[in-house]
Structure formats: C-alpha cells, structure tokens
Amino acid sequence: MSTRTLEMSLSTPGLDAQGQPSRVPLGVRLPEHRADQDDMGSEHMLINIGPQHPATHGVLRLVVELDGETVVRVVPHIGYLHSGFEKLGEYRHYNQIVPLTDRTDYLSPMANNVCLALAAEKLMGIETTERCTVLRVVACEISRIISHLVWLGTTGIDLGAFTPFLWLFYQRERLYNLQESWTGARLTTSMARIGGLMADIPEGFEAGLRDFCRTFPKTLNETDSMFTRNAIWCGRTQGVGVISGPDAINYSLSGPMLRASGVDYDVRKDRPYLGYDSYDFDVPIGEHGDIYDRYRVRLEEMYQSVRILEQALDRLEKLKGAPINVADPRVILPPKSRAMSDMEAMIYHFKQVMEGVKAPVGEAYLGVENPKGELGYYFVSDGTAKPVRWRIRPPSFINLACLPKLCEGVLLSDVIAINASIDIVMGEIDR
Amino acid sequence: MAASPSVAALQARFADAILRHEVSCGDTIVYVTPARVHEILAWLRDDAGQLFDYLTDITAVEYRDMERPLEVVWQLRSLSRKADLRLKVELDTAAPLVIDSVFDLWKGADWLEREVFDMFGVSFTGHPDLRRILMWETYSEGFPLRKDFPLRGHFSRAEQTRQALNANPEANYSLEELSIAEAYSELPADMKERLNQGERGGVK
Numbered sequence: 001m002s003t004r005t006l007e008m009s010l011s012t013p014g015l016d017a018q019g020q021p022s023r024v025p026l027g028v029r030l031p032e033h034r035a036d037q038d039d040m041g042s043e044h045m046l047i048n049i050g051p052q053h054p055a056t057h058g059v060l061r062l063v064v065e066l067d068g069e070t071v072v073r074v075v076p077h078i079g080y081l082h083s084g085f086e087k088l089g090e091y092r093h094y095n096q097i098v099p100l101t102d103r104t105d106y107l108s109p110m111a112n113n114v115c116l117a118l119a120a121e122k123l124m125g126i127e128t129t130e131r132c133t134v135l136r137v138v139a140c141e142i143s144r145i146i147s148h149l150v151w152l153g154t155t156g157i158d159l160g161a162f163t164p165f166l167w168l169f170y171q172r173e174r175l176y177n178l179q180e181s182w183t184g185a186r187l188t189t190s191m192a193r194i195g196g197l198m199a200d201i202p203e204g205f206e207a208g209l210r211d212f213c214r215t216f217p218k219t220l221n222e223t224d225s226m227f228t229r230n231a232i233w234c235g236r237t238q239g240v241g242v243i244s245g246p247d248a249i250n251y252s253l254s255g256p257m258l259r260a261s262g263v264d265y266d267v268r269k270d271r272p273y274l275g276y277d278s279y280d281f282d283v284p285i286g287e288h289g290d291i292y293d294r295y296r297v298r299l300e301e302m303y304q305s306v307r308i309l310e311q312a313l314d315r316l317e318k319l320k321g322a323p324i325n326v327a328d329p330r331v332i333l334p335p336k337s338r339a340m341s342d343m344e345a346m347i348y349h350f351k352q353v354m355e356g357v358k359a360p361v362g363e364a365y366l367g368v369e370n371p372k373g374e375l376g377y378y379f380v381s382d383g384t385a386k387p388v389r390w391r392i393r394p395p396s397f398i399n400l401a402c403l404p405k406l407c408e409g410v411l412l413s414d415v416i417a418i419n420a421s422i423d424i425v426m427g428e429i430d431r
Numbered sequence: 432m433a434a435s436p437s438v439a440a441l442q443a444r445f446a447d448a449i450l451r452h453e454v455s456c457g458d459t460i461v462y463v464t465p466a467r468v469h470e471i472l473a474w475l476r477d478d479a480g481q482l483f484d485y486l487t488d489i490t491a492v493e494y495r496d497m498e499r500p501l502e503v504v505w506q507l508r509s510l511s512r513k514a515d516l517r518l519k520v521e522l523d524t525a526a527p528l529v530i531d532s533v534f535d536l537w538k539g540a541d542w543l544e545r546e547v548f549d550m551f552g553v554s555f556t557g558h559p560d561l562r563r564i565l566m567w568e569t570y571s572e573g574f575p576l577r578k579d580f581p582l583r584g585h586f587s588r589a590e591q592t593r594q595a596l597n598a599n600p601e602a603n604y605s606l607e608e609l610s611i612a613e614a615y616s617e618l619p620a621d622m623k624e625r626l627n628q629g630e631r632g633g634v635k
Contacts, residue, residue, distance in 0.1 A: 079565040122456050252486050252539025265510050364456035380492050393488045401542040
C-alpha cells in the first residue's frame with residue numbers, strides 16, 4: 001500500500017521529486033487501486049460542520065462528503081442536546097409536564113404548552129371554556145410569528161442579509177414583551193394547564209397586541225421589499241433544495257416544508273382544533289418546493305397570523321370577564337383563599353397537588369400546527385396521574401431527516417441555505 | 432364512538448392477521464400480527480379505498496406492568512381522505528424485538544425507526560442504516576425508554592464520567608463515514624473489528 005502522506009516542500013511548492021503534486025500531509029492512506037490517481041480532483045473530502053457552528057442553528061453536526069465543492073452526501077448527527085424529556089414525562093403529573101414542553105421547541109413555547117394541554121384534555125375528555133380557547137389561539141399565533149421572525153432573520157444572516165434581521169428582531173422583542181407580561185417569562189412560559197390557563201391576560205395586553213397587529217405588517221412589507229425580488233436572495237434560494245410534493249409526503253414532512261412543495265395540508269384547516277375552522281384565514285401553498293417557496297410560505301403565514309390575532313382580539317372583547325378555567329375541581333386548583341378557608345376546597349387542593357390529575361385508561365394522539373410543522377403529543381395512560389408513555393412527534397426532527405436528500409449534488413454553500421430553510425430547533429430534535 | 436371503517440376493510444382483506452381493535456378517545460387502534468405488518472401497511476398505503484399515504488409517526492410503548500408486551504405503533508394518516516388510523520403490534524419482551532422496516536414504503540421512517548431502535552431496542556429488518564441516533568454510537572447502558580432502565584441510567588455518575596474521559600475523542604465519525612473517507616487505518620482496533628464484521632453501529 002502506497003502512502004498518501006507526502007512531505008510538503010516549503011521551498012518548491014507544486015511537484016515533488018517524483019513529479020507528483022505535493023500536498024499538505026493528511027495522514028490518510030489511499031487504497032492501492034487508487035494510489036495512481038493522485039491528483040487534486042480524484043479524492044473525496046470529508047468535512048465536519050458543527051456541532052458548534054453558527055450556521056447549523058444549534059448543536060447540529062453535519063459530516064459532508066465533498067467532491068471538489070459539490071456535495072456527494074451529508075450525514076447529520078444529532079443528540080447533543082438530548083435531555084430525555086419523554087422519559088422524564090413518565091415520572092411527572094400531566095400538569096408537571098408543561099414546563100418540559102417549554103424546553104423542546106424553545107422558539108414557540110406557548111404553542112407547545114397549548115398542544116400539551118389539548119392532548120391531555122383529549123385523553124381526559126375535558127372541554128375548555130370559550131375564553132380559554134380564544135386565548136390559546138392568541139398564544140399559538142404569537143408563537144408562530146415569533147418563530148417565523150427568528151427563522152427569517154437568521155436565514156437572512158446565513159445568506160448575507162443583516163438589516164432585516166434587526167427589523168425582525170425588534171418586532172420579536174415587542175411580542176416577547178407581551179408574552180412576558182402575560183406569562184412572566186420570555187422563554188419558559190408554562191402558560192397552559194389541563195382544563196385552562198395559568199393566568200388571564202393582564203391589563204393593557206389587548207391594546208398592546210392590537211398596536212402590534214396594526215404596525216407589524218409594515219415591517220413585513222419592508223422585509224418583503226428587501227428579499228422577494230432581491231437578485232442575490234433569488235439566486236441563492238430559487239431552485240435550491242427542491243423536494244417534490246409526493247416526495248415531501250413520503251418523507252413525512254409537515255408545516256411550511258410540506259406546503260412549499262404544493263401539498264395543501266394544514267392541521268388548522270384539515271383537523272381543526274381550538275375552533276380554527278371558525279376563523280377566516282388562508283393557507284399559503286408553494287409550487288416549486290425550493291427554499292424560495294418556503295420563504296414565501298412563511299412570510300405569508302405571518303400576515304395570516306396577524307389576521308387571526310385580530311379576529312381573536314375581537315372575540316376577547318365580547319368575552320371580557322368570562323372564566324378561563326373549566327369549573328371542575330378535579331383538574332383546576334381552587335382559589336388559594338378558598339383552599340385556606342373551605343374544607344372541600346382544601347381537599348381538592350391537596351389531592352391535586354399530592355396525587356395529580358388522574359387520566360382514564362386509554363391513549364390519545366393530538367397533532368397541532370406548530371410553526372415548524374405538525375407537533376403531536378401521544379399519551380398512553382394506565383389510569384394513574386402519570387402517563388405510561390409521552391411521545392413527542394417532533395416536526396423539526398422529521399423535517400431534518402430529509403436534509404441528506406435535499407443536499408444531493410448541491411454546492412457546499414447551499415447546504416447552509418438548505419439547512420436554514422428547514423427551520424430546525426435542536427431542543428425539539430434531540431428532546 | 433364507532434371504529435374507523437378501515438377496520439372492517441382490514442378484517443375482510445387480512446382476516447386473522449387482524450387480531451383486535453379498539454377505540455380510545457376517538458382514535459381507532461388496530462392490533463395486527465407482527466409477521467404481516469409490512470404487508471398490511473403497504474396495503475393501507477396503496478389501496479384505493481384507504482390511501483393512508485402519510486406516515487405521521489412511529490413509536491413504541493412499554494407498560495409499567497412488565498407482563499404486558501411491548502407495542503410498536505404506526506400512526507397513519509390519509510391526507511386526501513382526512514382520516515387517521517393507528518396500527519400496533521405486540522412484541523414479547525422476552526424474545527428478540529424484531530419487526531419489519533417500512534423504510535421501503537416511507538422514507539420518513541428512516542429516523543423514526545432509528546429512534547425506536549435507539550430508545551427501545553427494537554430492530555427493524557430491512558432498514559438500511561439502523562444505528563443509534565440520539566445516543567452516541569458506543570453508548571452501552573441499554574435502551575433509555577425501556578421501563579427497566581432507571582431514570583438516572585444504569586451507570587453511576589462516576590462510571591459515566593470515567594467512560595467519557597476514556598472515550599477516544601478522535602472516534603467522532605461513524606463507521607460508515609470512516610469507510611468513505613478512507614480513514615480506516617486510523618480506527619481503534621475494536622472498531623476495525625466491528626466494521627469487518629459488517630456491523631453498523633448499535634449495541635449488542
């Protein structure tokens with residue numbers, strides 16, 4: 001076996017004594033049958049991107065096999081943020097799982113909280129109050145806008161556009177302030193409870209959100225004018241990372257990834273939850289399944305989310321003062337003052353805190369349309385207050401699995417763009 | 432709530448391969464025999480009356496009652512008919528956990544099956560690249576989501592630290608990747624041995 005490692009001559013770069021090109025020693029041996037093709041273009045290079053790289057959007061590691069600058073294949077490695085949430089969930093009461101959901105898709109914690117509550121309510125057969133349902137729609141749509149703003153801002157940076165990032169993050173900050181005034185946290189919101197919510201919206205929240213809905217489309221219009229017909233943006237995104245509709249279904253893609261490929265499927269429309277069928281909004285559908293269409297779909301979804309928020313705000317006005325929690329002392333804690341003065345309320349309080357809310361024997365899967373795609377929670381109960389199995393159907397995880405396919409034969413720089421276009425969040429992929 | 436009409440169609444088509452069905456919280460669950468699950472899933476995907484073209488999820492469930500078998504679960508959806516169906520097989524945990532892969536039907540099954548393998552130790556026959564996905568390749572504590580796996584893991588914190596410090600930091604590429612990069616000669620002896628035996632990751 002001949003050795004590939006050659007001494008690099010500092011004085012005469014180019015050819016060595018045998019007339020072979022001199023190379024930086026790689027310490028890699030070439031098999032016998034390929035030793036004679038020792039020119040620069042004959043070997044594949046293996047490069048490692050991540051797990052700590054700004055363009056991988058988290059602790060994702062990609063091992064890329066390159067032929068020149070063309071990608072032969074990509075092998076993603078995940079698990080660096082694995083926290084065992086599904087296992088932890090088996091040791092917790094249903095309400096205690098809510099904080100775990102904050103930490104999965106940490107760009108849309110409120111939407112995760114709502115999904116968990118909905119799945120547990122499906123399992124227990126609980127119907128929430130009208131005001132609670134509308135407030136949960138508000139939470140989901142705020143989360144959608146926040147997540148898409150982060151996506152658009154960071155993807156712009158990946159492709160060299162810095163200015164829209166600042167505009168978009170300013171808008172995200174306005175929503176985070178609203179979210180903080182409601183839940184007390186910018187990230188770990190934990191705002192949903194089985195049968196209701198942790199708290200009603202505070203004074204001034206509706207006015208703040210109305211103001212946001214009024215002014216936010218202006219920023220979107222500006223961003224639209226920066227990107228949509230921008231030659232560099234179009235050149236980097238159009239026709240790159242294409243996946244056809246049938247392939248997208250075969251790869252179980254969901255959310256904007258699926259819709260950009262022309263598949264008209266949105267859980268809010270096709271499997272309505274939270275009364276989404278009573279709101280007037282459109283679902284944007286792409287055509288080419290490339291990065292550009294994913295961008296267009298997500299941009300339009302933000303306009304549509306504003307429409308939903310405006311309708312939800314109108315409904316909230318009519319429901320002022322209505323209860324947010326179901327009147328069921330088995331699942332909702334009594335007010336503290338009653339728990340301290342009334343024997344029955346104290347017993348309910350004690351049972352809920354010590355034993356948790358018991359779910360009947362059975363199982364339930366509930367999927368919602370999260371910003372990243374279809375988030376599903378699957379509970380299996382054996383009749384105790386803790387689930388036997390809590391499965392997260394993670395949209396980012398399943399969408400990321402098609403990255404190797406999208407990257408076949410593209411240039412290395414396109415890998416960054418394609419990876420960005422999937423809109424992943426590692427907290428959810430690794431769970 | 433009534434069971435999905437797909438149950439009757441399945442019973443008519445596959446007779447005794449359909450073991451039983453139940454309805455829980457409005458979801459229809461069909462239990463089938465492990466040997467014919469691939470055939471049944473292919474039929475559900477392609478039959479003009481079923482068209483379950485979208486594989487929502489694959490997962491597994493193990494119960495706290497150790498007498499109960501482990502279940503592998505396929506959550507199916509028909510995008511055009513807007514219908515859902517949950518298919519289950521029961522596997523005896525005393526025997527090797529083996530089931531057919533549906534990778535040839537749905538590419539989306541790739542990582543989902545790898546995760547079930549990683550977390551529960553179920554082997555999917557016919558999967559082209561069945562190796563751990565969330566845990567690292569040399570992880571040797573077992574399968575984290577199994578009920579006999581304690582919440583804090585089998586090994587003590589000291590043992591976990593010792594193993595982490597003893598790990599070869601150069602062994603960062605999977606066996607698969609090393610074989611394409613021609614970096615085979617750099618491998619530790621035990622990994623070479625495993626590669627020679629045709630192994631692609633995973634724990635015995």
